[in-house]
Amino acid sequence: MPERGDIKARVVALREQLERWNHQYYVLDEPTVPDQDYDAALRELQKLETEHPELQDPSSPTQRVGAAPLSAFESVAHPMPMLSLDNAFSDEELGAFLQRVMDRLDVESLPELVAEPKLDGIAVSLIYRDGVLARAATRGDGTHGEDITLNVRTIGSVPLRLGGDACPDVVEIRGEIFMPRAGFEAFNEYARRNGEKPFVNPRNAAAGSLRQLDSQITARRPLEFCAYASGQHPESQWPKSHWEVLQLFASWGVPISRYAERLSSLEECVDYYQRLGDQRDSLSFDIDGIVYKVNDFEAQSKLGFVARAPRWSIARKFPAQEAVTKVTGVEFQVGRTGAITPVARLEPVFVGGVTVSNATLHNMDEVGRLELHDGDTVVVRRAGDVIPQVVSVIEERRLPDAALIAAPSACPVCASAVQRVAGEATLRCSGGLVCPAQLKAAVRHFASRRAMDIDGLGEKLVEQMVDTGLVRDVADLFRLEQRSLLTLERMGEKSATKLLAAIESSRRTTLARFIFALGIREVGEATALALATYFGSIEAIRAADLDSLLEVPDVGPVVAQHLRAFFSAQANQQVLERLLAAGVVWPAVSPAQNAQGPLEGQTWVVSGKLESQSRDEAEEALRALGARTSKSVSGKTSVLLAGPGAGSKLAKAESLGVEIVDEQEFLARLAKAGA
Ligand code: 9MJ
Numbered sequence: 001m002p003e004r005g006d007i008k009a010r011v012v013a014l015r016e017q018l019e020r021w022n023h024q025y026y027v028l029d030e031p032t033v034p035d036q037d038y039d040a041a042l043r044e045l046q047k048l049e050t051e052h053p054e055l056q057d058p059s060s061p062t063q064r065v066g067a068a069p070l071s072a073f074e075s076v077a078h079p080m081p082m083l084s085l086d087n088a089f090s091d092e093e094l095g096a097f098l099q100r101v102m103d104r105l106d107v108e109s110l111p112e113l114v115a116e117p118k119l120d121g122i123a124v125s126l127i128y129r130d131g132v133l134a135r136a137a138t139r140g141d142g143t144h145g146e147d148i149t150l151n152v153r154t155i156g157s158v159p160l161r162l163g164g165d166a167c168p169d170v171v172e173i174r175g176e177i178f179m180p181r182a183g184f185e186a187f188n189e190y191a192r193r194n195g196e197k198p199f200v201n202p203r204n205a206a207a208g209s210l211r212q213l214d215s216q217i218t219a220r221r222p223l224e225f226c227a228y229a230s231g232q233h234p235e236s237q238w239p240k241s242h243w244e245v246l247q248l249f250a251s252w253g254v255p256i257s258r259y260a261e262r263l264s265s266l267e268e269c270v271d272y273y274q275r276l277g278d279q280r281d282s283l284s285f286d287i288d289g290i291v292y293k294v295n296d297f298e299a300q301s302k303l304g305f306v307a308r309a310p311r312w313s314i315a316r317k318f319p320a321q322e323a324v325t326k327v328t329g330v331e332f333q334v335g336r337t338g339a340i341t342p343v344a345r346l347e348p349v350f351v352g353g354v355t356v357s358n359a360t361l362h363n364m365d366e367v368g369r370l371e372l373h374d375g376d377t378v379v380v381r382r383a384g385d386v387i388p389q390v391v392s393v394i395e396e397r398r399l400p401d402a403a404l405i406a407a408p409s410a411c412p413v414c415a416s417a418v419q420r421v422a423g424e425a426t427l428r429c430s431g432g433l434v435c436p437a438q439l440k441a442a443v444r445h446f447a448s449r450r451a452m453d454i455d456g457l458g459e460k461l462v463e464q465m466v467d468t469g470l471v472r473d474v475a476d477l478f479r480l481e482q483r484s485l486l487t488l489e490r491m492g493e494k495s496a497t498k499l500l501a502a503i504e505s506s507r508r509t510t511l512a513r514f515i516f517a518l519g520i521r522e523v524g525e526a527t528a529l530a531l532a533t534y535f536g537s538i539e540a541i542r543a544a545d546l547d548s549l550l551e552v553p554d555v556g557p558v559v560a561q562h563l564r565a566f567f568s569a570q571a572n573q574q575v576l577e578r579l580l581a582a583g584v585v586w587p588a589v590s591p592a593q594n595a596q597g598p599l600e601g602q603t604w605v606v607s608g609k610l611e612s613q614s615r616d617e618a619e620e621a622l623r624a625l626g627a628r629t630s631k632s633v634s635g636k637t638s639v640l641l642a643g644p645g646a647g648s649k650l651a652k653a654e655s656l657g658v659e660i661v662d663e664q665e666f667l668a669r670l671a672k673a674g675a
């Protein structure tokens with residue numbers, strides 16, 4: 001039986017170890033131990049605390065899993081009011097604010113400012129007593145908020161104990177709790193699959209997660225914290241500026257924004273706004289503007305407050321990503337695989353920096369969940385380059401006799417029966433390539449840049465070719481003649497000659513591109529590449545049975561079924577024969593069955609925004625070539641693929657001397673590896 005003192009020492013050591021790992025994982029974004037080691041240490045600590053209740057402690061990492069549910073949140077007073085910010089909606093308004101600052105301070109030149117992204121989450125106050133998180137509260141009305149300590153304890157990036165050498169007896173740290181976009185998407189995907197209502201946006205998701213009386217629910221939500229201000233703090237030995245406070249927080253292990261910068265002119269402020277605005281879409285979290293703050297505390301107190309906003313700070317807002325408009329109708333579009341997508345036609349509305357007149361409704365489940373009626377007033381969201389979406393309906397504004405939007409029973413394009421696979425939300429037209437909509441989409445895909453790359457075969461042209469019956473399947477493209485092309489509208493001799501030359505040169509392709517171009521369900525570029533690398537020939541892929549298809553990295557049972565279904569359909573076999581007879585060729589690929597992928601042994605990290613594909617797709621392509629992929633840069637990383645906005649991962653890779661490649665180089669390497 002170990003001594004009680006030994007047990008206590010072990011408990012303390014485990015807590016320190018777990019908090020250190022937590023900080024490395026959540027704050028520094030640099031995991032240092034495998035999940036199993038973390039879980040094993042946590043379980044050991046949980047066991048010791050259960051066996052020795054006298055050693056339990058509210059700041060123990062075991063508390064991060066949540067506590068017993070509350071019946072209500074308590075109202076708590078803020079030691080100092082929590083302020084909101086005034087807004088500026090143009091450079092002129094920002095300039096006027098800066099001028100007022102100079103006038104009030106009676107100075108000729110602008111004092112130093114700190115600029116930081118304005119996080120779109122929930123403002124909170126964290127009070128630490130003797131370095132231990134003692135209370136967390138929402139902003140509420142600014143003077144009183146709700147005590148959400150148990151919920152906030154579950155958030156991994158909130159230190160339960162401040163690190164560093166000296167921390168004050170009492171200090172209040174203020175900041176934002178938010179849900180990163182990836183966590184929001186994953187959470188909503190999970191909610192949709194389980195028939196729960198998805199959240200409208202990451203901000204609502206963060207608010208909803210913090211509002212849980214059961215902190216074990218909050219513990220399962222992907223929330224993060226970022227500090228941006230102090231509240232109550234000791235008078236002596238306190239920093240003289242906002243910037244220094246941020247550095248002090250960081251030295252205690254509290255996450256701060258890595259985008260904060262010190263600026264000293266209107267030009268620099270405008271430039272910062274533009275730079276962050278350009279990065280806005282590729283950030284991993286939502287921001288709705290830039291906050292500028294006078295850095296020096298003495299200047300701040302000279303400036304003081306008006307109403308509930310400080311005179312030393314302003315929020316310059318970005319264009320709103322949500323707007324309210326009316327649905328004028330719902331159209332059902334038929335995609336390449338027959339999937340029928342409901343699209344809302346909207347009264348044009350300016351949102352996310354552009355005028356939007358259509359928004360996706362995803363599928364009929366989503367329409368059902370929204371209970372969308374004709375003419376409904378809705379909230380539309382357009383974040384980044386994501387397709388605009390209808391996120392919610394304002395029921396109070398529904399017209400009295402509006403009709404509920406119903407699913408079509410026949411394909412709106414070819415009138416074939418509509419099918420719905422059990423367990424799938426998608427409606428599908430059963431017409432296959434008899435359906436002009438599916439055929440058009442198949443031809444467009446076949447000709448697209450990353451497939452057969454037929455230059456000049458645009459959407460309008462494909463439309464005409466299918467409507468006039470010139471093209472009945474993709475193989476017909478290789479039988480087009482100058483004479484028949486000239487019958488199409490707006491097609492002159494010159495364009496026809498050019499198009500025929502483009503079709504001619506597209507015959508020489510790669511096996512991977514050809515497989516991708518066939519448009520087999522769920523066979524994207526990465527899977528096509530994996531199939532080409534593994535089998536080496538179209539004959540081998542056609543002939544492969546389910547078992548051998550499942551041997552291919554990247555191919556699971558669903559994809560294997562789609563492949564078998566595609567290659568066993570007689571119509572597809574005929575098209576394939578005709579394509580090969582038309583002289584589609586590619587350089588021989590030596591089959592890699594049983595051999596290693598060309599990137600075997602390498603670990604890649606993908607970061608920042610890519611032009612040609614999403615990060616997930618790039619990772620998939622790398623894995624198909626045998627590489628390992630990881631989310632964080634470490635000594636084990638072989639190559640970092642860095643797009644714009646790669647940020648801290650780029651800095652880390654540079655400091656570790658990890659090879660860094662841009663997207664162009666990445667595509668060149670994929671091509672060399674047989675893509
Ligand atoms: C946000 N939301 O990111 C402040 N904020 O400072 C930042 N909010 C703030 N600062 C004083 N970065 C009051 C609010």
